[in-house]
Amino acid sequence: MKMETTTATVQQTKVNLLGMSRKKMEEYLTSIGEKPFRAQQILKWIHHSGVDDFDEMTNLGKPLRAKLQELAEIRPPNVVKQLDSTDGTRKWAVEVGGNNLVETVLIPDGQRGTLCVSSQVGCSLDCSFCATGKQGFMRDLTASEIIGQVWLAIKSFDGFNSGNKRIVTNVVMMGMGEPLLNFNNVVDAMSLMLDDFGYGLSKRRVTLSTSGVVPMLDKLGDVSTVSLAISLHAPNDRLRNELVPINKKYPISELLAACQRYIDKQEDTHRVVTIEYTLIAGVNDGVEHAKELAEVLRDVPCKINLIPFNPFSLSNYKRPSKNAINRFWLTLTEAGYVTTVRTPRGDDIDAACGQLAGQVQDRTKRSARHRQRAELEQPIRLV
Numbered sequence: 001m002k003m004e005t006t007t008a009t010v011q012q013t014k015v016n017l018l019g020m021s022r023k024k025m026e027e028y029l030t031s032i033g034e035k036p037f038r039a040q041q042i043l044k045w046i047h048h049s050g051v052d053d054f055d056e057m058t059n060l061g062k063p064l065r066a067k068l069q070e071l072a073e074i075r076p077p078n079v080v081k082q083l084d085s086t087d088g089t090r091k092w093a094v095e096v097g098g099n100n101l102v103e104t105v106l107i108p109d110g111q112r113g114t115l116c117v118s119s120q121v122g123c124s125l126d127c128s129f130c131a132t133g134k135q136g137f138m139r140d141l142t143a144s145e146i147i148g149q150v151w152l153a154i155k156s157f158d159g160f161n162s163g164n165k166r167i168v169t170n171v172v173m174m175g176m177g178e179p180l181l182n183f184n185n186v187v188d189a190m191s192l193m194l195d196d197f198g199y200g201l202s203k204r205r206v207t208l209s210t211s212g213v214v215p216m217l218d219k220l221g222d223v224s225t226v227s228l229a230i231s232l233h234a235p236n237d238r239l240r241n242e243l244v245p246i247n248k249k250y251p252i253s254e255l256l257a258a259c260q261r262y263i264d265k266q267e268d269t270h271r272v273v274t275i276e277y278t279l280i281a282g283v284n285d286g287v288e289h290a291k292e293l294a295e296v297l298r299d300v301p302c303k304i305n306l307i308p309f310n311p312f313s314l315s316n317y318k319r320p321s322k323n324a325i326n327r328f329w330l331t332l333t334e335a336g337y338v339t340t341v342r343t344p345r346g347d348d349i350d351a352a353c354g355q356l357a358g359q360v361q362d363r364t365k366r367s368a369r370h371r372q373r374a375e376l377e378q379p380i381r382l383v
């Protein structure tokens, strides 16, 4: 009886290599008595060739392949639905266990393909204008589930076989979830995005978007060089407290100071953060808000991305008129800011910013617990 249990346990606990950073894969190979340089070969098979079967890794000896078959696996997330928008945007619903789904979106634009990647099943931070926030929080995605979204997007367009790796040229961590509250897994997945043995994307083409978990932002600056986007959405704390509740813990002045520290830690000069500002009719879209925003951002090296609010069924907020959006844009532009307005893409398949809701089972207790974690000074074990 004992033997049977042990066998079953071994089968269930195969290590998924898909989300292993180069460093972790080297450590893993060493731990099973193999040479660490094999990591580079295995990474290339997985992330350059899209291989998920060790038998296809022909430059590994047969004994190593057999050992890996026994101990490990390359298990991509399971796609349960694929939707195509009339504008070319493609959305996948990915099954992540327990009847939960997360969503991933690829937005093609000329030579560019931007993949919007989810980091959590739901989100605990409950921003008032966000469909994901309304779902509550279930759990963090694993590094395999995060990088697996890049893998499956390329696979879906046959990008590995066609030699056309440029299906995904940019990644934005702007799908479901707050990436800084799933720090270790997000950092591992992003290191694979940047690694030449992974997807080889430049640090300017991988962007992490955060609502402002300040201590984690400081930690990110210690270990990562990716581009940063900040979900600001309001020019003062009174309004931001309403829209982005985590602001009560980490107010605007602290958040902007953390942005500056992040930039200062980067080796190259000329780095800027992107300030994201969702425009909601009658809430934060007045010229007075734009003027106040221009003042608040005066000392921050930044560009501004305006996101017209994308409606969803659980929200009464409205998208502002074109005139209101233009006025807001003009006020910031005249104040000297490089300001763009994000064109909604894929809204016919609910794939636009803030419309990703997937399917999240637990809406209450986990959400509260996770939010508490966010409010502690050192909430998460760091790499």
Ligand code: SAH
Pocket (backbone or CB within 6 Å): 129, 130, 131, 173, 174, 175, 176, 177, 178, 179, 209, 210, 211, 230, 231, 276, 277, 278, 307, 308, 309, 310, 311, 312, 353, 354, 355
């Ligand atoms: N949790 C992270 C990343 C995911 S949200 C963050 O908050 O930054 C990605 C972006 O979409 C954020 O800027 C978010 O504020 C914005 N967003 C959320 N809901 C939206 C909506 N309904 N309409 C437009 N933008 C929205």
Ligand code: SF4
Pocket (backbone or CB within 6 Å): 123, 124, 125, 126, 127, 130, 131, 132, 133, 134, 175, 176, 177, 178, 211, 231
């Ligand atoms: Fe979470 Fe970002 Fe949505 Fe806020 S905007 S609820 S932080 S996913």
